[in-house]
Amino acid sequence: MLVLSRVAPQLISIGDTISVRILAVSGDSVRIGVEAPRSVTVHRSEVYERIQQEKKPGKRS
Structure with missing residues (x-):
């Protein structure tokens, strides 16, 4: 893991096509902006995990 102070x-x-900008810091909260090509999906981890769970075969609704 690379740890940076910004x-x-x-x-x-990140590579040639993805940028992460620090927008604001307030207490222990950090606002970031992600610039990426439309072909790259960007999700918060909890949303990504839910999407992965929904993709599993045999999932009940």
């Missing part, structure tokens, strides 16, 4: 409005680049 302050608003600094940017983190």
Whole structure:
């Protein structure tokens, strides 16, 4: 894991096409913006996990 210290409005680049910008820091909350091509899906981890659960075969509704 790479750990970086950034302050608003600094940017983190991932590869050639993805950027993460620190928008604001307030207490222990950080607002970030993600710029990525439309072909790259971006989700919060809890949303991504729910999507993965829904994809599992045999899931009941």
